Amino acid sequence: xxxxxxxxxxxxxxxxxxxxxxxxxxxxxxxxxxxxxxxxxxxxxxxxxxxxxxxxxxxxxxxxxxxxxxxxxxxxxxxxxxxxxxxxxxxxxxxxxxxxxxxxxxxxxxxxxxxxxxxxxxxxxxxxxxxxxxxxxxxxxxxxxxxxxxxxxxxxxxxxxxxxxxxxxxxxxxxxxxxxxxxxxxxxxxxxxxxxxxxxxxxxxxxxxxxxxxxxxxxxx
Amino acid sequence: xxxxxxxxxxxxxxxxxxxxxxxxxxxxxxxxxxxxxxxxxxxxxxxxxxxxxxxxxxxxxxxxxxxxxxxxxxxxxxxxxxxxxxxxxxxxxxxxxxxxxxxxxxxxxxxxxxxxxxxxxxxxxxxxxxxxxxxxxxxxxxxxxxxxxxxxxxxxxxxxxxxxxxxxxxxxxxxxxxxxxxxxxxxxxxxxxxxxxxxxxxxxxxxxxxxxxxxxxxxxxxxxxxxxxxxxxxxxxxxxxxxxxxxxxxxxxxxxxxxxxxxxxxxxxxxxxxxxxxxxxxxxxxxxxxxxxxxxxxxxxxxxxxxxxxx
Numbered sequence: 413x414x415x416x417x418x419x420x421x422x423x424x425x426x427x428x429x430x431x432x433x434x435x436x437x438x439x440x441x442x443x444x445x446x447x448x449x450x451x452x453x454x455x456x457x458x459x460x461x462x463x464x465x466x467x468x469x470x471x472x473x474x475x476x477x478x479x480x481x482x483x484x485x486x487x488x489x490x491x492x493x494x495x496x497x498x499x500x501x502x503x504x505x506x507x508x509x510x511x512x513x514x515x516x517x518x519x520x521x522x523x524x525x526x527x528x529x530x531x532x533x534x535x536x537x538x539x540x541x542x543x544x545x546x547x548x549x550x551x552x553x554x555x556x557x558x559x560x561x562x563x564x565x566x567x568x569x570x571x572x573x574x575x576x577x578x579x580x581x582x583x584x585x586x587x588x589x590x591x592x593x594x595x596x597x598x599x600x601x602x603x604x605x606x607x608x609x610x611x612x613x614x615x616x617x618x619x620x621x622x623x624x625x626x627x628x629x630x631x632x633x
Numbered sequence: 634x635x636x637x638x639x640x641x642x643x644x645x646x647x648x649x650x651x652x653x654x655x656x657x658x659x660x661x662x663x664x665x666x667x668x669x670x671x672x673x674x675x676x677x678x679x680x681x682x683x684x685x686x687x688x689x690x691x692x693x694x695x696x697x698x699x700x701x702x703x704x705x706x707x708x709x710x711x712x713x714x715x716x717x718x719x720x721x722x723x724x725x726x727x728x729x730x731x732x733x734x735x736x737x738x739x740x741x742x743x744x745x746x747x748x749x750x751x752x753x754x755x756x757x758x759x760x761x762x763x764x765x766x767x768x769x770x771x772x773x774x775x776x777x778x779x780x781x782x783x784x785x786x787x788x789x790x791x792x793x794x795x796x797x798x799x800x801x802x803x804x805x806x807x808x809x810x811x812x813x814x815x816x817x818x819x820x821x822x823x824x825x826x827x828x829x830x831x832x833x834x835x836x837x838x839x840x841x842x843x844x845x846x847x848x849x850x851x852x853x854x855x856x857x858x859x860x861x862x863x864x865x866x867x868x869x870x871x872x873x874x875x876x877x878x879x880x881x882x883x884x885x886x887x888x889x890x891x892x893x894x895x896x897x898x899x900x901x902x903x904x905x906x907x908x909x910x911x912x913x914x915x916x917x918x919x920x921x922x923x924x925x926x927x928x929x930x931x932x933x934x935x936x937x938x939x940x941x942x943x944x
Contacts, residue, residue: 415915446742446765448887449644461743461763462784507904509911547766547779559770560878567882571890575897582901588912603913 416598418615419630428481429594435475436577442468443570469546476539483532489519490529495610496522516609523583530576537569598628641749643741655751659818660791660802661825662726663856664866665832665840666812669694669708669724673804673813677706680792680803700727702780705789706804709867725855725866726804726813729776729789731755733849736875737786739883740771746786753818753852754793759785771883773848773873791852821854828856847874 421429442464445454455464498515499506499522505514506523520528543550544562551559584590589603604612615629642649678684685703690696694710706728713721735755738747746761747768757768757777764784768777777786792802800806801815814824825842832840841860844850855869863869 448891449646449742449744450888450891452644452742452744455763461761465763465765508908545766545770547764547769548784551766551769556770556775557876557878560876560882563767563770564878564882567887567890571893574894578894578897578901582897582904586901586905586910588910600913600915602915606913 415600415602416592416596417601417628418599418604418612419597419628420593420599420604421597422630423597425482425485426594426597428478428485432475432478432482435471435478436573439468439471439475440570440574440577442471444574447567447570466548469542472538472542476535479531479535486520486528490525492522492525493518496525511606516613517607517611518614519608519611521608527576527580531573534569534573534576537565538573541566541569638751639748640751641735641738642745643738643747644744653751657751657753657818658791658796658816658852659753659821660731660805660853661814661816661821661856662853663812663814663825663828664723664725665828665837665856665858666810667708667724667726668810668812669710669722670809671696671708672807672809673726674704674706674708676803676807677789678704680795681705681790700776700778700788702778702782702785702787705729705787711865711867713865721858723858723866725869727776727867729755729791729853730774730848731789731791731852732773733851734875736771736773736848736879737768737777737788738771739875740767740879742767750793752796754791754796755852756790756793757786757788759783759787762786771875771879773870773875789853818850818852825854825856832856832858843869845870845873847872 438458441454442458444451445458445464446452446468452461455461458464458467495515495517499517502514503523505511506521541562544554544559545551545566554562584594587607589599589607593599593603601612604615619629638650638653638655640649640651683703683705685697685701688697691698695707697704697707700707706726709725709727711723711725713723715721731754733753735747735749737757738749738755741747742765743761743763746758746763747755748758749755762785764779764786766777766779766786768786769775769779777788779786792800792804795802802813805813805815814821816824822842822844829840829842837858839859839861841857843855843857843860843863855863855866857863857866859865863871
């Protein structure tokens with residue numbers, strides 16, 4: 413019997429996450445192709461330059477719509493609490509796997525929450541600036557100065573987004589159990605206690621004997 | 634005549650062939666000689682086999698209303714009232730200025746879609762164009778247009794195909810008043826200087842040459858009666874430069890951005906190597922319940938008066 417008895421992500425949440433992830437890679441790689449000449453070879457992944465130009469905005473819009481699904485699912489769990497600020501001040505301890513003096517956090521730690529809001533901001537920025545510079549349909553409605561600003565901010569938002577996702581992916585690989593949580597949904601009690609103690613406390617509050625699991629916990633926290 | 638060696642190429646970070654020293658060419662448009670006959674527009678359309686759609690009259694002589702993928706040059710008419718109360722009819726042949734530092738070329742993301750020849754001609758290669766419209770964003774003169782038919786960018790080529798074989802551009806050949814002349818850039822500047830002396834002697838004190846420094850000079854130049862106020866010639870920019878926004882967007886920020894992304898990946902890798910993964914010690918493996926031992930919780934006192942459950 414597996415010791416992973418807590419359902420951290422439902423099948424729908426996992427599906428939504430990975431759809432966004434796939435679209436992030438498609439929109440991201442096609443965006444990088446136009447980001448700098450050294451990346452132009454990436455257009456070959458999408459059928460050449462014109463196809464990259466045609467597909468990129470559609471992939472971006474689809475990514476945004478699916479990302480909204482994640483926002484609706486997770487926004488409530490991403491409000492900052494007092495412990496998050498304390499957690500941030502202990503980030504140096506977190507980074508060296510020394511969690512003795514790190515305060516307990518809820519379903520998400522401060523880094524994850526920061527990522528959530530950064531991604532939302534980047535996605536909104538990419539959407540609006542992206543529409544302005546979508547030459548085939550929308551650019552005609554905007555003046556040249558607006559378009560130039562949009563170009564610059566689109567590249568900036570894309571840069572911040574990619575950088576954030578690099579950190580996101582690494583954090584998943586570093587904290588063992590996280591990728592499994594998003595792939596299969598389940599985490600162990602020890603994992604939940606170690607990384608998200610307040611969340612663990614919350615989902616096990618109603619249990620008569622929290623240390624003797626009888627059936628899997630699928631309650632959403 | 635200068636050859637067509639390519640000395641600058643869009644989205645290319647290495648130095649293009651630049652050993653041979655070739656003569657720069659220029660087209661000089663003398664607005665003071667122009668009569669607005671539009672023969673240049675017709676010649677352009679003829680030579681380049683462009684047939685724009687017949688549009689509508691919008692109450693001005695401008696026809697068509699704007700440059701398009703099928704209209705690479707356009708006479709723009711301005712009725713200008715001088716301080717003395719005289720009406721001046723300013724006519725400017727609009728089209729690509731063939732900048733020495735082209736904003737379109739700086740902005741283009743597709744390698745080789747925009748090239749600059751050694752003789753100064755800036756040319757679009759539609760075969761490499763991906764239709765993103767970045768050239769429009771980069772251009773300080775609002776010249777390139779994306780075709781709705783093929784989603785490629787088009788503009789005046791300075792008849793690079795004619796110049797290559799020693800002919801002058803079609804508009805130059807056809808101009809009935811000699812308002813458009815073509816030759817080496819040096820010769821054209823000299824010719825312009827003579828024209829300016831003549832204009833000044835006839836009362837146009839501000840006559841001058843339009844060869845804006847902000848874009849490194851251009852290979853299409855104007856003689857203007859009012860060179861102090863280019864704006865009055867249907868919005869000819871007073872001091873065109875590549876916008877600082879475009880400079881930032883296409884400048885050092887991109888390689889720095891890529892560097893930061895690479896650094897983030899490396900930082901992650903070495904964090905893993907030096908600090909290592911964060912594993913959870915699974916100390917609470919749920920042991921299979923041992924039915925042979927009766928677990929007694931000292932905190933729980935049960936009262937069983939009849940002792941029926943006792944073993």
